[in-house]
Amino acid sequence: MSAGVPAGCAHSICMVSDFFYPNMGGVESHVYQLSQCLIERGHKVLVVTHAYGQRKGVRYLTNGLKVYYLPLKVMYNQSTATTLFHSLPLLRYIFVREKVTIVHAHSSFSAMAHDALFHAKTMGLRTVFTDHSLFGFADVSSVLTNKLLTVSLCDTNHIICVSYTSKENTVLRAALDPRIVSVIPNAVDPTDFTPDLSRRNDATITIVVASRLVYRKGIDLLSGIIPELCQKYPELHFLVGGEGPKRIILEEVRERYQLHDRVRLLGALEHQDVRNVLVQGHIFLNTSLTEAFCMAIVEAASCGLQVVSTRVGGIPEVLPEDLIILCEPSVKSLCDGLEKAIAQLRAGTLPSPETVHNKVKMFYTWRNIAERTEKVYDRVADEVVLPMDERLNRLMSHCGPVTGYIFALFAVLNFLFLAFLRWMTPDSVIDVAIDATGPKSTWTKQNFFGKKRKR
Amino acid sequence: MEPVAGRRWQKVLYERQPFPDNYVDQRFLEELQKNVHARQYRYQAVVFQSGVVAQQLCSVCVFVVTWWYMDAGMLSPQRLFVAALVSSLLGYVLFDAVDGGAGRWESGRTRWADLKSTLVFTAFTYGFSPVLKTLTESISTDTIYAMSALMLLGHLIFFDYGANAAIVSSTLSLNMAIFASVCLASRLPRSLHAFVMVTFAMQIFALWPMLQKKLKALTPRCYVGVTVLFALAALAGLATISTVGAVLFTSLLLAICGLCPYCLIRLQLLKDNIHGPWDEAEIKEDLSRFLM
Numbered sequence: 001m002s003a004g005v006p007a008g009c010a011h012s013i014c015m016v017s018d019f020f021y022p023n024m025g026g027v028e029s030h031v032y033q034l035s036q037c038l039i040e041r042g043h044k045v046l047v048v049t050h051a052y053g054q055r056k057g058v059r060y061l062t063n064g065l066k067v068y069y070l071p072l073k074v075m076y077n078q079s080t081a082t083t084l085f086h087s088l089p090l091l092r093y094i095f096v097r098e099k100v101t102i103v104h105a106h107s108s109f110s111a112m113a114h115d116a117l118f119h120a121k122t123m124g125l126r127t128v129f130t131d132h133s134l135f136g137f138a139d140v141s142s143v144l145t146n147k148l149l150t151v152s153l154c155d156t157n158h159i160i161c162v163s164y165t166s167k168e169n170t171v172l173r174a175a176l177d178p179r180i181v182s183v184i185p186n187a188v189d190p191t192d193f194t195p196d197l198s199r200r201n202d203a204t205i206t207i208v209v210a211s212r213l214v215y216r217k218g219i220d221l222l223s224g225i226i227p228e229l230c231q232k233y234p235e236l237h238f239l240v241g242g243e244g245p246k247r248i249i250l251e252e253v254r255e256r257y258q259l260h261d262r263v264r265l266l267g268a269l270e271h272q273d274v275r276n277v278l279v280q281g282h283i284f285l286n287t288s289l290t291e292a293f294c295m296a297i298v299e300a301a302s303c304g305l306q307v308v309s310t311r312v313g314g315i316p317e318v319l320p321e322d323l324i325i326l327c328e329p330s331v332k333s334l335c336d337g338l339e340k341a342i343a344q345l346r347a348g349t350l351p352s353p354e355t356v357h358n359k360v361k362m363f364y365t366w367r368n369i370a371e372r373t374e375k376v377y378d379r380v381a382d383e384v385v386l387p388m389d390e391r392l393n394r395l396m397s398h399c400g401p402v403t404g405y406i407f408a409l410f411a412v413l414n415f416l417f418l419a420f421l422r423w424m425t426p427d428s429v430i431d432v433a434i435d436a437t438g439p440k441s442t443w444t445k446q447n448f449f450g451k452k453r454k455r
Numbered sequence: 456m457e458p459v460a461g462r463r464w465q466k467v468l469y470e471r472q473p474f475p476d477n478y479v480d481q482r483f484l485e486e487l488q489k490n491v492h493a494r495q496y497r498y499q500a501v502v503f504q505s506g507v508v509a510q511q512l513c514s515v516c517v518f519v520v521t522w523w524y525m526d527a528g529m530l531s532p533q534r535l536f537v538a539a540l541v542s543s544l545l546g547y548v549l550f551d552a553v554d555g556g557a558g559r560w561e562s563g564r565t566r567w568a569d570l571k572s573t574l575v576f577t578a579f580t581y582g583f584s585p586v587l588k589t590l591t592e593s594i595s596t597d598t599i600y601a602m603s604a605l606m607l608l609g610h611l612i613f614f615d616y617g618a619n620a621a622i623v624s625s626t627l628s629l630n631m632a633i634f635a636s637v638c639l640a641s642r643l644p645r646s647l648h649a650f651v652m653v654t655f656a657m658q659i660f661a662l663w664p665m666l667q668k669k670l671k672a673l674t675p676r677c678y679v680g681v682t683v684l685f686a687l688a689a690l691a692g693l694a695t696i697s698t699v700g701a702v703l704f705t706s707l708l709l710a711i712c713g714l715c716p717y718c719l720i721r722l723q724l725l726k727d728n729i730h731g732p733w734d735e736a737e738i739k740e741d742l743s744r745f746l747m
Binding site: 138182290314320329372 | 466467468469470471475476477479483484486487728729730731732733734735736737738739740742745746
């Protein structure tokens with residue numbers, strides 16, 4: 001079970017992100033799966049996020065993964081508001097109670113993640129940050145967010161990106177030394193995504209699309225592809241899973257070309273339903289305009305579908321050339337790619353879903369990801385956390401004359417606030433929580449039910 | 456782990472490579488591009504384009520000067536109306552003559568339709584001029600001046616100078632100018648004045664820019680000449696009212712047509728825009744055809 005980690009090397013890791021279950025998405029499942037695999041490897045892991053409606057307080061998930069749902073106000077898109085200070089008392093309590101040694105923050109969209117990094121550095125804890133998304137450089141909003149990212153990452157111990165393109169992007173955005181940035185991809189659970197030939201109808205050709213229906217996912221392109229190909233191939237069907245503001249244009253296209261029986265819009269999909277939708281198709285189409293890693297194409301390939309995708313962001317790195325047809329982000333190029341896939345399907349030259357699945361399941365596994373992440377933790381544990389004076393120097397020299405000084409001042413204020421909190425409630429007064437994580441810990445099924453029976 | 460000799464690093468994630476995860480290859484950032492869309496401007500071209508801004512400033516100046524003369528009683532509404540009518544007719548003929556009637560043929564608009572809308576508009580403005588005159592009469596003169604100044608400034612800000620920006624709105628711009636004219640008209644002595652003022656505003660803020668646009672596209676030389684003449688006329692008019700104003704206005708025009716283009720070209724050299732595979736792809740096609 002605990003795969004041979006020497007006792008001294010076990011870390012106490014705190015994952016912080018605004019995005020966690022019950023919210024669904026790439027970051028959420030990444031945090032959950034990674035935590036589970038790290039627990040399996042003998043580390044202590046806890047997750048800190050904000051309260052989702054009635055889901056607040058402390059919850060335990062599988063294998064005693066402890067989740068703190070903090071009472072912080074959500075501002076926009078499930079991200080909390082930030083003042084850089086208000087979360088310090090709560091987070092300090094958690095870090096002290098749980099004897100956290102490494103704070104691992106996720107997603108650059110999450111204000112709580114940046115807050116936690118800021119506080120952790122003030123408290124002298126090691127910090128790791130995982131960036132899940134790509135940003136441009138041209139518009140005003142990205143200029144501002146990139147500046148904040150520079151501030152947040154300039155004294156972070158190590159950064160993890162999900163693809164090489166994402167690494168280049170993050171290094172440029174935050175002006176980092178590329179050697180402190182590791183590339184560790186996302187993974188999918190291959191047992192969740194297995195092919196099932198009995199579910200698909202081979203009399204027709206079904207193209208599956210599964211993504212949120214938003215502009216960034218290229219749904220406008222899809223609205224051009226559907227009529228173009230449906231006119232050419234009478235046996236072609238489209239199966240679209242997902243919900244979003246662009247649904248209306250797909251409905252308009254369906255109406256305009258009378259394709260009600262051939263284009264099915266399934267609406268929002270639960271994570272467990274995705275596989276059942278995928279196995280009904282022959283070809284998977286991804287029309288994203290920007291993507292750091294793209295889990296969807298790996299899931300589809302794992303179900304044995306032929307993947308056709310736009311060549312954007314990190315997508316070319318994800319699958320080998322014989323499993324994916326890459327196209328330019330235009331209707332014409334994507335139609336050409338799909339026609340190629342259809343021709344191969346008709347000729348029977350596509351590899352069987354089973355062989356594709358067996359190939360893909362070797363590529364990305366959470367165990368491997370956890371192993372590689374653990375190496376980052378080991379490396380970080382050996383590093384020193386910058387003392388206050390060096391941290392201020394780094395901020396002022398690294399983040400520009402205006403921003404640098406402002407945030408150096410914030411860092412000082414944060415330090416004083418922490419000193420005040422320590423004076424109010426000294427660390428020694430704070431109870432230490434019992435370690436419930438891991439299959440052999442107090443919070444296992446046997447112990448739990450055993451105690452219950454004794455009563 | 457040290458890189459194994461003879462094995463090249465690949466930019467792929469699906470293969471386990473004998474390199475550490477934080478390995479930085481020589482190919483790192485090789486797809487980085489700089490200033491892909493940056494354009495090199497020529498000074499003359501920029502000065503030519505800045506003419507639109509100068510023209511619009513002059514239009515506002517001419518409008519205010521005209522109002523001033525009317526307010527002071529030095530210009531009778533009849534004379535202004537005749538002058539405006541003559542120049543409008545001239546402009547109307549020129550508008551068709553410049554492109555040999557191609558634009559008219561394309562839009563399929565008849566002269567009868569033009570005449571009809573002109574008549575309807577004039578009749579309505581004339582009929583409502585007593586209302587327009589009294590509409591803002593109860594508001595104090597200072598407020599009127601402040602409001603007009605603000606509206607004319609807004610007109611200049613939102614005017615369609617040809618830039619593709621979110622702030623551009625020719626409807627809003629025209630409406631602001633007309634509102635300013637209604638405000639100012641209420642300070643004039645009679646309702647005939649108000650009628651002439653509002654029609655004049657229409658001519659100078661709605662019709663004149665249309666003609667200018669066409670001139671600029673088809674006969675650039677003629678356009679430059681017209682712009683210079685117009686600017687001189689505006690300056691002369693302003694000089695009769697206030698010398699200081701004329702001097703300031705001249706320096707403003709010079710700054711816009713001379714200094715600003717120069718600054719733009721100098722600053723363009725400092726442009727440092729980075730592009731790479733992480734950029735969000737742009738949809739270049741027109742996808743609306745699928746929905747038509």
